[in-house]
Amino acid sequence: xxxxxxxxxxxxxxxxxxxxxxxxxxxxxxxxxxxxxxxxxxxxxxxxxxxxxxxxxxxxxxxxxxxxxxxxxxxxxxxxxxxxxxxxxxxxxxxxxxxxxxxxxxxxxxxxxxxxxxx
Amino acid sequence: xxxxxxxxxxxxxxxxxxxxxxxxxxxxxxxxxxxxxxxxxxxxxxxxxxxxxxxxxxxxxxxxxxxxxxxxxxxxxxxxxxxxxxxxxxxxxxxxxxxxxxxxxxxxxxxxxxxxxxxxxxxxxxxxxxxxxxxxxxxxxxxxxxxxxxxxxxxxxxxxx
Numbered sequence: 001x002x003x004x005x006x007x008x009x010x011x012x013x014x015x016x017x018x019x020x021x022x023x024x025x026x027x028x029x030x031x032x033x034x035x036x037x038x039x040x041x042x043x044x045x046x047x048x049x050x051x052x053x054x055x056x057x058x059x060x061x062x063x064x065x066x067x068x069x070x071x072x073x074x075x076x077x078x079x080x081x082x083x084x085x086x087x088x089x090x091x092x093x094x095x096x097x098x099x100x101x102x103x104x105x106x107x108x109x110x111x112x113x114x115x116x117x118x119x
Numbered sequence: 120x121x122x123x124x125x126x127x128x129x130x131x132x133x134x135x136x137x138x139x140x141x142x143x144x145x146x147x148x149x150x151x152x153x154x155x156x157x158x159x160x161x162x163x164x165x166x167x168x169x170x171x172x173x174x175x176x177x178x179x180x181x182x183x184x185x186x187x188x189x190x191x192x193x194x195x196x197x198x199x200x201x202x203x204x205x206x207x208x209x210x211x212x213x214x215x216x217x218x219x220x221x222x223x224x225x226x227x228x229x230x231x232x233x234x235x236x237x238x239x240x241x242x243x244x245x246x247x248x249x250x251x252x253x254x255x256x257x258x259x260x261x262x263x264x265x266x267x268x269x270x271x272x273x274x275x276x277x278x279x280x
Binding site: 032033034035036038039043049051053054055057058059061062063079 | 149150152153154156157160170174177178181182185237238239241243244247250251
């Protein structure tokens with residue numbers, strides 16, 4: 001599953017890191033607490049959050065995330081955008097509420113990976 | 120006051136350093152938060168140290184950096200790499216920690232609302248640092264500052280630098 005497939009299917013607006021859209025999305029992580037995301041997210045995750053300040057770029061970059069989706073119409077702060085563009089971190093925005101965005105992303109990734117082993 | 124986990128530091132001081140450097144961290148602002156962590160991550164990656172060790176080192180450095188940004192006037196991160204260990208020290212000049220035992224408890228934080236709104240100050244930072252280090256020690260003096268020492272073992276098959 002490539003990031004651009006998710007962007008197209010969910011009609012996300014890409015505001016930075018266009019060059020990273022070909023990256024493979026290996027999983028997802030949801031959280032607004034940065035220490036939680038630092039400790040528990042994984043490389044290749046698509047991070048879904050509503051934090052918009054510039055420190056999200058450092059977290060995504062340190063954790064080698066595929067990208068960040070800002071939900072509920074949140075827009076990145078100007079310095080977040082600058083930093084993300086400089087570091088090539090893809091940030092996507094959507095008006096969807098978090099629950100909806102997460103569900104759609106999960107379905108796309110889960111379907112691609114095959115049936116849920118728990119069912 | 121102090122708290123710690125794992126091996127003693129004395130063992131490490133005898134190991135020759137393959138790399139040693141100090142990175143200043145600005146206190147009281149998040150503007151450059153994560154900058155030192157990125158630098159250290161890139162440096163360790165360049166030394167062909169395993170991904171897992173680099174990830175853990177980046178995490179403990181990031182949390183330390185955020186602590187300095189949140190609570191100290193100024194500080195520095197010192198990185199020391201030996202053939203067997205990555206050692207990261209975070210030394211700050213700041214308010215210090217009143218009760219280290221309490222500060223080490225998951226969920227405990229003295230962060231202001233402003234810090235919490237940004238998704239910091241969830242009381243997870245020091246726990247993360249402890250969990251992701253093989254050795255960890257924290258000492259603090261009220262009104263002077265806090266000193267963290269984190270050591271991560273490098274995998275045995277390491278042949279980098």
